């Protein structure tokens with residue numbers, strides 16, 4: 001294990017033949033490739049294929065051809081296969097996590113390695129849950145009828161994923177998708193394809209060991225607006241799983257038409273701190289929510305709403321907590337926060353802070369990129385007070401290491417601010433009253449609410465996703481709930497009086 005990103009050895013599987021089509025690792029048809037640059041060191045880590053429509057056609061054709069045999073594989077056998085993927089990822093976890101830390105920027109010990117273990121867990125959970133997918137038998141008014149239901153895979157599933165969790169987000173689709181018998185064509189984010197390509201080697205090894213036809217799982221790298229766009233509109237793709245920005249999700253839905261979609265989109269998670277909360281715990285949790293993965297988490301704490309009665313004390317505590325986050329090289333065990341992943345995210349963070357300052361908010365800690373680092377992406381933990389509803393920090397998703405403090409006077413006002421942005425992914429509330437918990441749980445318009453822990457709390461097997469009708473999307477990722485979203489229910493009615 002090395003302790004500096006510059007010393008990480010990039011495995012030789014990562015290069016211009018990193019496309020996986022029909023069980024073979026290949027180049028883009030055109031031979032084009034693009035560099036993957038480390039946000040930590042600025043070095044080019046590898047050059048990977050830059051695909052186009054022709055590569056998508058090949059991958060989709062391979063998945064389509066593999067599907068009849070793969071869907072008829074017995075479910076217990078498929079479960080064994082998916083469990084084997086989990087085992088192989090666990091064996092490679094340290095190597096893949098090192099690559100993830102240098103390509104994404106997240107700390108190796110506290111985030112990258114745990115992400116790989118959760119990636120493996122998602123395959124394991126899918127393998128365990130798929131063999132217990134019970135479906136109803138429905139009593140009919142016609143006494144001669146017996147009606148049974150079955151969950152069936154869709155066919156070819158497209159999976160398109162972002163750069164903030166390069167392997168765990170793909171695994172939330174791939175584990176369930178493969179376990180139920182879909183064949184997959186996936187496209188990882190162009191900023192962070194390397195750790196996913198290494199994970200794909202584990203998947204393909206398991207597929208080879210089980211002797212399934214080539215093409216059950218395919219991976220293509222390339223620009224979202226070219227490869228992703230063509231893939232989701234492809235007539236032979238039946239199901240689309242997408243995690244990314246809300247605006248991209250809207251474009252994809254319009255291109256996918258009536259195909260089944262799972263859309264895991266942006267968030268603007270508030271942490272609400274009531275006057276009866278344990279303030280030390282609330283400040284610690286808010287810091288985790290704001291600074292984990294440098295704030296680049298869909299359920300990050302994007303806003304801290306604090307009851308005016310405890311504002312001054314809470315602000316002192318959050319500044320203290322934020323000051324303890326150590327910005328640095330993700331491979332250094334002392335580091336708790338790495339650089340931002342990319343320039344657009346840094347620019348957006350600066351834009352939101354500038355807007356807030358111009359409208360009267362005060363920066364109490366951090367607030368600007370640090371100079372003298374290997375790249376220009378090192379942004380320290382930042383606390384800003386006096387944030388109001390009209391500021392971009394409140395209305396939009398920032399996705400940077402910022403703790404914006406907004407003050408409220410009544411619970412009704414807190415709910416109004418929390419619900420007022422159109423996003424509704426995960427929210428958190430700190431209170432010592434169980435009555436308060438249920439009061440808020442009933443009123444917050446969101447897919448998930450956490451009480452007395454960070455907005456960044458989740459476990460792999462709980463249902464996670466946007467609250468109905470919000471900009472955060474639809475469908476559920478997590479454990480057995482995803483199995484429902486990657487299958488459709490087939491109803492079979494039998495007239496037993498007319499059988500032998």
Ligand code: NAD
Pocket residue numbers: 160161162163164165169187188189190222223224225226227228229232243244245246248249251252263264265266267297298299397399425465472473
């Ligand atoms: P993004 O939307 O820019 O890109 C996501 C993926 O979509 C990438 O692979 C990209 O290449 C591809 N893409 C881009 N344009 C496309 C198009 N026109 N057609 C098809 N594919 C296209 O998102 P990002 O910046 O990579 O990720 C950050 C966003 O993801 C944030 O908004 C974050 O909140 C969200 N996110 C949501 C969840 C969740 O579970 N709800 C989890 C993590 C991240």
